Amino acid sequence: MRVALFVTCLADTLYPAVGRATVTLLERLGVEVAFPREQTCCGQLHLNAGYPDVADALAERFVATFSGYELVVTPSGSCAAHVRAHVAEHATDAEGIAARTLELSELLVERLGATDVGSGYAGTLTYHPTCHSLRGLRVGDRPESLLRGVAGVELRPLTDATECCGFGGTFAIRNAATSSAMLADKLRHVEATGAGAVCACDASCLLHLRGGLERRRSPVRAVHLAEVLAA
């Protein structure tokens, strides 16, 4: 199987380890990974901030970049949700590539039928399901099922797991105080699990969670699903 990786602007620039882990993991599972260099941003940031004209132009760019591939995979639930909803609706997409853009756990479970991905990760984890994977893509417990397939992982339940971490793009800046209060609640629940790390499948939410954990000098780490599964 040949899959184009949409790494996302955020992971490319600020969190490249997520992209590297995604490549390592997919290649281990026998997937041929392509990385079209023309990719930049899917337009989610601009759409959500109130700039639909920019988002529409980026939607066209996304389709032009990825048309010709059988499947696109992205290690971000919110970008996948944006592509499948907004890009599919607003771009000229003759081949329907937007609809064939999958979040990582969807590709692994639905297309590859993966249960054991051969990860050597060892440690306690708690999983934050992230809003757009949960309510945009309806990935259900696919990410957790993959984590349960890793022998060395002990998965701990997270209280109020489905509550937002408070990121929300520009929301975290414009409404920084409210966003911080939401993050504080999320991190309190994360720390209460006693797990060594919180895991998620969205680099933007993870950036937020990791930023909060570091700021409060918490021993808990934030790791992407790809990083755990590629270990």
Next chain:
Amino acid sequence: MRPSASRTAAPVAFEHAARPALADAGTRAAVLDATTEIRARRSSVVRDTPDWDDLRRAGEAIRTDSLHRLDELLVGLERSVRQAGGEVHWARDALEANEIVTGLVRSTGEREVVKVKSLTTDEIRLNEALAEAGIIAVETDLAELIVQLAGERPSHLLVPSLHHDRHAIAEVLREALGTPELEADSVALAAAARAHLRAAFLRARVAISGANFAVAETGTVCVVESEGNGRMCTTLPETLITVMGIEKVVAEWGDLAVLLRLLPRSATGERMNPYTSLWSGVRTGDGPSAFHLVLLDAGRTRALADPEGRPALRCIRCSACVNVCPVYRQTGGHAYPTVYAGPIGAILQPQLAGERGPAASLPYASSLCGACADVCPVGIDIPRILVHERAKVVRRTRPGLEGRALRLLAGAFSSTERYERAQRTARALQRPALRDERLRWLPGPLAGWGRSRTLPGVAEQTFREWWETRDDGA
């Protein structure tokens, strides 16, 4: 009491009102406790409703159809109400509605009215208009009475005093009723309010209500409540005046069969609410002898004209979206510059009042987590409309720092070369600020992020740079 809670305070933007709200630990605890309890009840009753998804779709279809046929249904409603002996008045805006109601009360010669809890009359600030005309309005819904006595704005669509725990409520009632010995016990508090209200019910010759729904076919107005105080208002007085937003009309009696199943489940988590009052015009010897229906536009036709924003008018004011909103649950309702607090208010108020002033801050009072859309009984895609409203705000306002930064980013994202150059430039510029791969200080608008979160700089090796090295090796 916080400034933003006051009934008379000028509204301020959400992000400013949120700060004092977040610093108020007592209020936050009360809001969190109350919303947690209500939404647990809702989840439980929804789980026990096997046809919930069908019911939601039916509710959405009914409300959508009502909005499509609003012109025809409103004229039909007017005809049916008149045939049943009621009078119908049309109000373009809050001012007209308040003038109509004030005039109607004046013509009865009464100086006091009892009120059924009504968001619409809160929206148009009817009580304040009545007070200016020398008419006292007595709120009879217990939670609405509490905020009225406290001089506060409602903080929740369904439970206006949701931000108060029973100790705070006891404090309000002690002071207002002059009963310093009143205990903070729910039975004692209810008894004190009952005694206060009973006297008002027995005096009342005029009542004012809102409407949950009105049926065009039969001219029937419907009010749903829990306490029975609303029923007292709609049956005891001689004159009943109902102020209703024009979007509340439905075509047929049968539509209520769906909506009256959706509403209590979504609102209080009950299969059925204790009191559902339905009346059609007037009837000799039974209830009020005069009935007036005031149909209020106040921005609703403006919202109706926007196909993307229009679904907000389907709202049946259940408050399910409010109770699951992680933003509302942190700040409570007084951070919102509108009586319609929470996600629905964030899409409704800017449409009703225009995307300007404090209302323009509302579409941004959301992380777009989508919890609201999941529970909406009439299928309003609230996040989608929030984003649509943000675009309207952007079009109306001159770009600030955020706007300019986003335009710069848009330029960088528009070509591979510009994007990669921007990555390299940012990496060079950030050097002095970088320590352990994190930015030590963040400029201007990003400072708020930095107070509770670190931010990594552009990676020493971006993903695409790594990919290039790998390609060369391959």
